[in-house]
Amino acid sequence: xxxxxxxxxxxxxxxxxxxxxxxxxxxxxxxxxxxxxxxxxxxxxxxxxxxxxxxxxxxxxxxxxxxxxxxxxxxxxxxxxxxxxxxxxxxxxxxxxxxxxxxxxxxxxxxxxxxxxxxxxxxxxxxxxxxxxxxxxxxxxxxxxxxxx
Amino acid sequence: xxxxxxxxxxxxxxxxxxxxxxxxxxxxxxxxxxxxxxxxxxxxxxxxxxxxxxxxxxxxxxxxxxxxxxxxxxxxxxxxxxxxxxxxxxxxxxxxxxxxxxxxxxxxxxxxxxxxxxxxxxxxxxxxxxxxxxxxxxxxxxxxxxxxx
DNA sequence: ATGAACCTTGCAGCAGCTACAAGGTCAAGA
DNA sequence: TCTTGACCTTGTAGCTGCTGCAAGGTTCAT
Numbered sequence: 001x002x003x004x005x006x007x008x009x010x011x012x013x014x015x016x017x018x019x020x021x022x023x024x025x026x027x028x029x030x031x032x033x034x035x036x037x038x039x040x041x042x043x044x045x046x047x048x049x050x051x052x053x054x055x056x057x058x059x060x061x062x063x064x065x066x067x068x069x070x071x072x073x074x075x076x077x078x079x080x081x082x083x084x085x086x087x088x089x090x091x092x093x094x095x096x097x098x099x100x101x102x103x104x105x106x107x108x109x110x111x112x113x114x115x116x117x118x119x120x121x122x123x124x125x126x127x128x129x130x131x132x133x134x135x136x137x138x139x140x141x142x143x144x145x146x147x148x149x
Numbered sequence: 150x151x152x153x154x155x156x157x158x159x160x161x162x163x164x165x166x167x168x169x170x171x172x173x174x175x176x177x178x179x180x181x182x183x184x185x186x187x188x189x190x191x192x193x194x195x196x197x198x199x200x201x202x203x204x205x206x207x208x209x210x211x212x213x214x215x216x217x218x219x220x221x222x223x224x225x226x227x228x229x230x231x232x233x234x235x236x237x238x239x240x241x242x243x244x245x246x247x248x249x250x251x252x253x254x255x256x257x258x259x260x261x262x263x264x265x266x267x268x269x270x271x272x273x274x275x276x277x278x279x280x281x282x283x284x285x286x287x288x289x290x291x292x293x294x295x296x297x298x
Numbered sequence: 299a300t301g302a303a304c305c306t307t308g309c310a311g312c313a314g315c316t317a318c319a320a321g322g323t324c325a326a327g328a
Numbered sequence: 329t330c331t332t333g334a335c336c337t338t339g340t341a342g343c344t345g346c347t348g349c350a351a352g353g354t355t356c357a358t
Contacts, residue, residue, distance in 0.1 A: 004304065014305085015347060023345090034354050036305055045276070052275050056257075057250055060345070070272050077269035081261045084271055088254040091247055098244045101206055105237040108205075112230045120226035122233055123219050126201050127194070153335065163336085164316060172314090183323050185336055209314070 001039040002032075010047045017047065025050060025064055058087055150188040151181075159196045166196065174199060174213055207236055 003014045010017075020026040026047060030038040046067065053063045062083055069080050111121035152163045159166075169175040175196060179187040195216065202212045211232055218229055260270035 002305075013347080016345085018307095019346060032354095034305080036354075049275055054345085056253060056275075066272070066275070069266060070269075073265065073267040075266045077261065077264060077266050077271065080266070080269050080271050081258065081263070084254060084258050084261075088251065088258060091251050091254060095244060095247045095251065098240055098247065102237065102240050102244065104205060105233060105240060109230065109233050109237060112226065112233075114230070115226060116222065117218060117224045117226050117229070118222040120219075120229050122226065122229050123215065126198055126205075126215070151336075162316080165314085167338095168315060181323095183336080185323075203314090 001044065003037045003039070006039045006044055006047060009044055010051050012047070012051055020047070020050065023060065025060060025067075056087075057091060058083070062087060150193065152186045152188070155188045155193050155196060158193055159200050161196070161200055169196070169199065172209065174209060174216075205236075206240060207232070211236065 001009070003017055007014045007017055017026065021028060026043065029043055030040070032038050049067065049070075050063050053066060054060075058066065065083060066080060069075065069077075069083075108122050108125050111125065113119065113121060117123065150158070152166055156163045156166055166175065170177060175192065178192055179189070181187045198216065198219075199212050202215060203209070207215065214232060215229060218224065218226075257271050257274050260274065262268065262270060266272065
């Protein structure tokens with residue numbers, strides 16, 4: 001198979017495959033007489049595995065490790081489990097972070113009174129809160145000013 | 150204020166501030182006799198605003214727009230609202246993608262039987278499904294893009 | 299023979315910083 | 329006064345994971 005064929009089969013692109021080769025995630029393939037990359041079924045399997053793991057959000061380094069682990073058939077799969085769990089942990093953390101973010105944004109947006117910029121609560125809420133002392137915040141907005149591009 | 154002081158006050162780093170200046174997010178500041186950057190309170194406010202917006206996940210471009218919008222006090226704040234809503238939409242989409250991912254990972258991990266690599270279900274599940282008969286079972290979650298923040 | 303559709307290499311770019319290196323400046327202590 | 333060390337300056341390269349482009353080579357059909 002040439003690079004375009006394997007790319008279609010693995011649902012990816014030639015550029016990505018060459019990139020994977022460059023960073024050592026895929027072995028350097030055989031070459032045809034015309035210097036085209038010539039891939040085997042093993043190459044396709046390795047690439048497909050890598051793509052699937054990437055789609056699940058594993059980092060390139062994690063994919064590399066998973067591929068390496070897969071080579072030792074007698075080894076315990078505990079390390080595989082550990083990598084998956086670690087990744088799951090990261091995903092959960094990201095979800096929590098984004099959920100907090102969503103709450104903040106929703107609070108921000110819910111304050112919009114659809115007036116002018118001068119009384120915009122969203123911008124207010126983003127502002128440095130140094131001079132919000134006791135009064136309502138509308139009074140000293142010149143504290144920050146944008147100058148143009 | 151020199152760059153280190155303003156950095157501490159805005160809870161960021163000199164490198165970041167110089168970067169913001171380079172990309173035009175912050176204006177070029179005054180300079181001292183010794184060619185040190187010399188920041189005003191306005192600079193600090195602008196930077197603090199930018200950092201807060203960035204912490205809430207707004208892109209640099211969105212921050213730039215928000216800052217520009219903030220300059221026209223008479224303008225309607227509808228565009229500010231729109232940007233915030235758009236960002237909220239992105240955040241929600243990301244949360245949904247990550248939630249799908251989490252379910253897949255949990256399914257993967259729950260299959261681990263703690264045996265050898267040869268019988269590892271996690272690796273199995275990641276493998277090219279070329280010998281999974283006729284059921285087209287190749288779906289993947291929405292192509293989510295991992296990112297840092 | 300010619301043209302399209304591929305392939306090759308190398309390099310630049312995206313976001314949003316971060317981390318150097320090699321030198322200049324400044325305030326404090328001996 | 330001199331020296332130390334903590335800052336500052338510029339410029340440049342690196343991070344992740346690709347993606348795109350340019351300039352040229354190959355293959356295949358017509």
